Amino acid sequence: MLKRSILNRVSLFLSLILLVGTVALAGCGSQATVKTEEDKPKFVNGRLTKEFHIKAPTLQDFNEIIIADQKGFFKEVGIVIDYTGVVPAGLMAQSVIRGDNNLFNSGHPITIANARESGAKIKIVTHSMWDDSDPDKVHITWMTKADGKINSPQDLVGKKIAMNSLGGCAELLTLEFLRQNGITKDKVTIVTMPDKQQEQALKQGLVDVAALHNVYQKAARNHGGVKVLSTSYDIGKGAGNGPASGLAIRAFSDDFIKEYPDVVKAYIAADIKAQHWINDNYDEALQIAADYLKIDVKDMAGNVYPPDNYIDEKKISFWITLMENNGFAQPGTIKVSDLYTNELNPYYTGELK
Incomplete structure (x- = not known):
């Protein structure tokens, strides 16, 4: 009986130690979470306070992201793009939702509309290219x-x-x-x-x-x-x-937008800067992209971009109307405002001029 009593006391003592340790660890975990939250990069004076790596599918054709990367525009705002490999267009939204990639970097409003209709929580944060009548710049x-x-x-x-x-x-x-x-x-x-x-x-x-x-x-x-x-x-x-028929978009998952809103702001700032730079320096941009993609520049075609700094809802609505007119969606089932947000665009909010 004495042995059993001693064993019971030892067991209780060990249990208390484990309980206290668990509580302590839980407390540490809570503090760590708070510290991590506080340690997230902030978008201040046009750049992040801390470098952030964005995972993105590897690019295979002309894209303003190549230019933003090669010209150092991402570096200016504190972003590093980590390319994860080629992702088929039809699987890109899923790769972003799963977290295999952060950035949806190739597609159009129809892609996001289809993804959201399937339950994927992903949202457009900025436009990319639009169409042009020039044969070398057409979609x-x-x-x-x-x-x-x-x-x-x-x-x-x-x-x-x-x-x-x-x-x-x-x-x-x-x-x-x-x-x-x-x-x-x-x-x-x-x-x-x-x-x-x-x-x-x-x-x-x-x-x-x-x-x-x-x-x-x-x-x-x-x-x-x-x-x-x-x-x-x-x-x-x-x-x-005509121009809206080539409208491309860039998007992040709803979770990423909620978790890293300042990173999204920085991304938009760099992307929009690259778009304007391409419009002003098209031939040089074409050569940069050709060198990056290892394509002879004579076979290289590029894109041009809207003059706007933020999303024009009418251009997204254009795509939804096409979907409705061609049996891709029932009229009225897709709410255009659910597909995009300008709220994190520093040009739209006035953080940048």
Whole structure:
């Protein structure tokens, strides 16, 4: 009995020690959380008070992020971009929600609208490029064989159209082009393949039309043997806004925005600076991007950007209207204001001029 009593006392003593230790650790944990919260970088006088690393998918074509990085604009605001590897366009939103990446750095309002409709909490924080009538700066070009029989939209009936993916900009703008010309989707066959494979597939007769993004259409034009059927700018113009047809966006998850609002501010500041710099120094920007991507500058095409410093809701609404008109969304189901925020844009709030 004595032994059992002693054992019970020892056991109780050890339990108390463990309990006190647990409470102490919990207290330390709470203090650590507070310290971490206090230690987060703040956006002060146009830059972060502490360097912050943003994870982002590796870039494969012209992008203002390349310029912001290479010109030191991210460094100026205290941001380092850590590239994580190539992420397919259709998986980028999921990679941001999972935390594999922080930045959604390639896509359009349709991408974010689709992601949010699927339950992904992700939001646009700034615009990127927009469309242009210049063949070297256009978003997408629909090409056919130079000696082929497709010379007008009506010639597309019964033909195969290649595009990089379904549910994104290429499909939406293709369907809008068909709609504008009185052709229904069931009159054509859509074939998905990467842009870089489409030129060869077109010339081999595997497809009749290639929907090529800017770098790939520039190379195809240089190689010869192709002709232009239409462009995203012209399709957008037919829908009421040529430049908006190329509107790209940059986004973060709702969780990241809530956790690091000042980092988002700094990111926007650097990105917008790069956009204006490209507009003012386009040829130099093209060379920088070509060197970075290891592409011959003669095959390099770029983008131009809106003069605005913050998001124009009308340009996002343009995409939602296209979605509604082409069966991607039921009218009224997507609330445009839910897709974006200007509240962390330091130009919008007046923190920067």
